[in-house]
Amino acid sequence: MNDEQAGAVFKTPTATPSSDAEAREVLQALYGAAVARAQPQRELARHLPPPPRGRTVVVGAGKAAAAMAYALEAAWPAQAPLSGAVATRYGHTPPRPPGVAARIDVWEAAHPVPDAAGMAAAERMLAAVQGLGTDDLVIALISGGGSALLALPVAGLSLSAWQAITRALLASGATIAEINVVRKHLSRIQGGRLAMAAAPAPVWTVAISDVPGDDPAVIASGPTVPDPSTCAEALAVLQRYRLAVPDAVHAALQSGALETPKPDDPRWASCTTRLMVTPHEALQAAAAEAERRGWRAYVLGDAIEGESREVARVHAGLAHYARQGRGPFRPPCVLLSGGETTVTLGGDVPLAARARGGRASEFALALALALHGSARVWALAADTDGIDGTEEHAGAFVTPDTLARADAAGLSAQQALAQHDSYGFFAALGDLFVTGPTHTNVNDFRAILIA
The missing domain is CATH 3.40.50.10180 (Glycerate kinase, MOFRL-like N-terminal domain)
Known part of the structure; x- marks a missing residue:
């Protein structure tokens, strides 16, 4: 794969951050370019x-x-x-x-x-x-x-029941397309x-x-x-994730009475x-800003889905490969991606109650673990609407010393990931990325700087 095939735009690279602060400033600028394109x-x-x-x-x-x-x-x-x-x-x-x-x-x-x-x-x-x-x-x-x-909600489905279904869908690990098939028919x-x-x-x-x-x-x-989807598809999603709806609503789905x-x-x-x-246009704006600053920019894709922690491990693998000079990505460069990852909380109620953060900061936490302190690699994962999950942050930064600083502070990255508490982990390190509402939304934004 050459630079053009990878979605790259670049000039002769000159970028080499002299500090974590400079790397963070670059990452923030790329995020800002993506958000500005979508205003x-x-x-x-x-x-x-x-x-x-x-x-x-x-x-x-x-x-x-x-x-x-x-x-x-x-x-x-x-x-x-x-x-x-x-x-x-x-x-x-x-x-x-x-x-x-x-x-x-x-x-x-x-x-x-x-x-x-x-x-x-x-x-x-x-x-x-x-x-x-x-x-x-x-x-x-x-x-x-x-x-x-x-x-x-349709007749027979109260607001409280609809809220319960929504919470269950969001915690199930279902994709946004699957979730919305159910929403449309209810x-x-x-x-x-x-x-x-x-x-x-x-x-x-x-x-x-x-x-x-x-x-x-x-x-x-x-x-x-x-809407090309069907009541049968909505029922299949509910069954796949073992989610219940009131009997009358289930019967209406089965009969096709709730067809769109x-x-x-x-x-x-x-x-x-x-x-x-579109997310593609926002990522291209970030790539152009990276090129202006002297970084090669590679857009990995704007439609990446899957569990946040698994997507993070793949991204970490690409970063390691680039650092070794063995892949198609030539440092100094930035890997950009978007899409909509998911976080599956599981069925343990106390665990779910402790979960804080969102899919962007969970990606960042899993990325830090997978990078295990790789030198000269920085990252930002954030939601372009300015809110990651239900807290006040948009996402979080990863630096080469994220894990070392966590160890010094007595924090366990593995435990935080197991409990889905990426917010608490990055808050303790001062690495939350807080923007406030951006008044737009082109979904996930991820940027990995490799010097």
Whole structure:
């Protein structure tokens, strides 16, 4: 594999960090370049349709939904009617830009486990698209996290039951595609149902991809796009991970009563979907920044899935190979990757209760162990929305002396990994990467510097 085949962009390399601080600054800059590429205020306007003859109603959900709504308000003609509502995660609403009139309501709700505020927001959006005609337009602003933020379970499934199913799915090790197959069939708004509620009005969806493969039907469980998955597939996921649903809901899945709108429905003819930005584009922006700084950049892929700790071991192997000068990656270089890894907690309730962190910091912890103090290798693993799991950090740094500093502080990296307490481990070392909400989301970001 040559540099071009590996996705590299580089000039004659000159980069050699003189300290951990300098290496961290480079890693932060690469993360910043990826996040900047995915900012709605930069990209959204060119993906919008012209105003219709009638009304324009905005709906949407995701960690970027508020920022997308503000970008739409700024770009939409002042004289054109505009109204609606979007839902975002608590604390993920940025300041409204100065001079931009407020025309779209922003609701905040819980993520990753839904709450009553998310249900209310979903009900509000369904009501907003009722009674529209062919001269009207629905603009849907969709980004990662929307599945939890539009919580509207089917009849027979209470909010508390839906919360329990969500927690079990998130802890099961299921992929995001598998999780969303279940969500779509247990929801009154996802899996294309929001768009069908708006018919005959045309629906124009602008989405930020946070999923491997960039399938709009998976992003936020696809509330405004056709769903090719089936009730039978949803049942198979539930059975695969031994998850229970109420008997009435199980029977409805078995009978096909909860089937979602399929691609052959003629009502989709008036629906359009545009991907505003993808994880690949964000990683390419990071690669360009690395090249500008004199590092060879290799993009390993934007759709990497699997257990965080296993993915980390593979990445560590590639880094070791590069350090030995035996592989296709020539130091000084940076290995970049994205996607959506998983963390399986297992069935031990006390263990799950102690788990702190997320898939990015668990990757970092497993990477540190697999690198076992390899000289001149630094890394950053972080979530591009600025929140890794349920704590306040985006991810964590790994340095050549991570394990040595942990030993000196009386910390066991192996024990922390066994307990899924990557947050506690990196917090004690001062190696958490904290950004606050970034108001976008193109999923996992991983960068490994090899000098």
